[in-house]
Amino acid sequence: MLGVYRVLVGKAVPHPCGDPKLPPEDEHKIMRKYMEKALEMLQTEIVDDTPITVILE
Amino acid sequence: MAKRVVVFLNQFFGQIGGEEMASVGFSVKDEPIGPAVAMKMNLGDEFEVVGTVIAGDEYFAAAPDKTAEEEGLPLVEPFKPDLFLAGPAFAAGRYTVSCGAMCKAVSKALGIPVITAMDPDAPGVDIYKKDVYIVKTGNNAREMPKTVKKMCALAKYLCAEHTEKSNMFSLQYLPDPAEFDYIKMDRLYNIFTEETVAKRSVDKLLQKVRGEKYETEVEPDRFETFPAPEAIKDMSKCRIAFASDGGLVPKGNPDKMLTRSNLKWKAYDIESLYKDYEVAHAGYFNDYVLEDPNRLAPLNILKEFVAEGKLGGVSDLFYSMPACTTVSKQGTANGIEMAKMMKERGDVDAVILTST
Amino acid sequence: MRLEMENVKITDIQEADKTHVENGVLYINKKELEEVILEDEKIASVEINFAKPGQNVRILNVQDVQEPRCKVGVENADYPGVVGNFCIAGQGKTRRLEGAAIVVSNPTTRRVENGLLDMNGESAQITPYSKKCIVSLTYYPSELAEERPFEENIKRASLRAGVFLARAAEGAPVDSVDVYESSPLDEKAQGLPRIGLVLQAYTPQFDYMAVPDKIIYGTAISGMLPTVLHPNEVIDGGLVGWNAMKAIDTLSFQNHAMVREMLSRHGKEINFVGVICVTANTMLDLRMRCSSMVAGIAKHVLCLDGVVVEKILGGMPHADISTMGVALERAGVKTATFTTPLTSAGTLGDTILYNDKELDLIINAGNPFEKTTFKFKADTFYGGTAETKIYSSEQVPQFAGDEQIRVEQYLIAGCQDHCGSRNVITKEF
Known part of the structure; x- marks a missing residue:
């Protein structure tokens, strides 16, 4: 990993934080999920200088 | 008609004096002085060294580029040179910088070949290597004769009218760094090879499979590490800024960010940006983000979090660097500048950086 | 599995009453070729032009380049799943018109990054395609056509055109045979x-x-x-x-x-x-x-x-x-x-x-996005006109009729090839 300790894997290259295939309400829900996870990771301490990579289910 | 050459030297090689004369200002001679005499001999009849411009190392030290552009350049221009040489400066701290500065100023203004010579560890190298041909030297002035020879060989190549077939896809004539022993200038160009990519691949794979020695065609830089930033303790007080390489820029792309190989970044007012924007990025299908930039950076969500008390605040600036197939070193440099700006403004505790 | 590739070398291309190959010349009856192409009702019309090395021709809006080939001695087996029926490619005999190429142009495309091919001038020096005998096909969609599927229509029509031309070489002596x-x-x-x-x-x-x-x-x-x-x-x-x-x-x-x-x-x-x-x-x-x-x-x-x-x-x-x-x-x-x-x-x-x-x-394997400035004043344009926009990643407006254009090398047809055929490496200067 280059230069970053907290990596959240995005939805897809052309829309990392959204999903155009979903109806707007559902897309809004997954956008919230991504940002909630991001906030959670920002509050997580890094151990042994090992980067953390998270894939949202 | 012989090509006209001007040479720049410091006070010592210009035969004015030693360190005690380092603060001397510019002077001009209508003939070759010191190393310029050897340059004249090595260049031969097709060149004429018409002038030597001399200035002291200390005179330059405070503001090398300014001094070069405002004082040095006007002294060089009247000679109408076709070629400009400076130094050699070997490992000298101030002299390598003044040589680089003079060369860069002349090159920018006159568009003629410029050559100097330095030790690869000298300060002038990192600053000027992208703009100026710097022949490699050691740190010893005893190398003067062979260095002058190399500078002149390179000069002849750069000044020649090339009629041979170019080995570059761009049909240019660039000298080979190994052949002319100059410091590479961070330029990458496709060249024609003896063998096809296919043949080279199979040859080398076979060497590797057979346990023979093999040579990779690219050696990646190994990245330096740094300690991990501490976690945020209280998110309700935390202020987050968005940064992104996805190419979101104001409508009209006022800063002319490139859709590929872009090197610039800018911090844009986030409210106006999300109202009136476009995408400058040729590496992915842009329509989804154009429909809704929150898909790239969910400003809508962070605002909700702030309203819910979960998050302290969102920065009013969006830090944007369209980064389709660009130089990772530039990314690092820009990231450092962005962080600097955030720290100076003192309004950001954490960053969410999104990438396409 | 055995494939015999019969190579018929083409060194010139000319219009004639009968489509055939003789002494290395590909003679084409444009009407016959047009009929083969217009079997697809999504194609309203096609312009057929020939381009040869050294001509001051610039071909625009290039979406594909194809070598005319056909299966020999078997029906409906060309490009399985695309033109012919499903079967495995790579067996039997194939005839190949070596030195010829079909260039597919789609001038009504709304894509911005469009390929081009010059038969002369500076960019012609760095692609092998400029040394080939070119059949340039410029397609126009009918009202039945939709933008994206139309691109498939014209690719397939061009492949069929290539089959037609390669079939017409039947009887011409084969210059060499490659056995795979x-x-x-x-x-x-x-x-x-x-x-x-x-x-x-x-x-x-x-x-x-x-x-x-x-x-x-x-x-x-x-x-x-x-x-x-x-x-x-x-x-x-x-x-x-x-x-x-x-x-x-x-x-x-x-x-x-x-x-x-x-x-x-x-x-x-x-x-x-x-x-x-x-x-x-x-x-x-x-x-x-x-x-x-x-x-x-x-x-x-x-x-x-x-x-x-x-x-x-x-x-x-x-x-x-x-x-x-x-x-x-x-x-x-x-x-x-x-x-x-x-x-x-x-x-x-x-x-x-x-x-x-x-x-x-x-x-x-080389940098396909290297931007290069090429000088060339074409006097003939296929697949477009002198006003056709040429893509610039620096977003500088430039047009096919300009004496000088700056393009990324991958847009010059044949200049870069990720299959590994080019003699290229990216060097540090």
């Missing part, structure tokens, strides 16, 4: 290193209007699992190019340099076992699935000692190259992985987009 015959069980190949090709054949990141191009046997491979093919299938119409120039086109697949290089060494230095076709992926889970499977297939099914991992155009595909490469190396399959530097500023070490220690043999 290989099996992992060949006696002569036993005991030699088992080698394969991992052919990254697609990436969905550029999908125009969010629709993928159809690459293998007439189907898209986005989101699909790795597929194993016999080498002959790649070079006999099993793979066709995209609907845009991507440093790869139908002609480069038809002549796939890496496949043919490996075939030439089969039984002599290597046992060329097979080709694993795979797509790059924009989503991590798909990328990891493909990478694991490629490694599994290479190690446990094909039992390979080593592979070359070839790359498709783009930055993101490097991610798939590196995850595949690492998975392969960890499985015990040695790799030579491609990189294509994508910028002209920096060092090679700067530009490479992966950094795994396991990937210690990296092939520098």
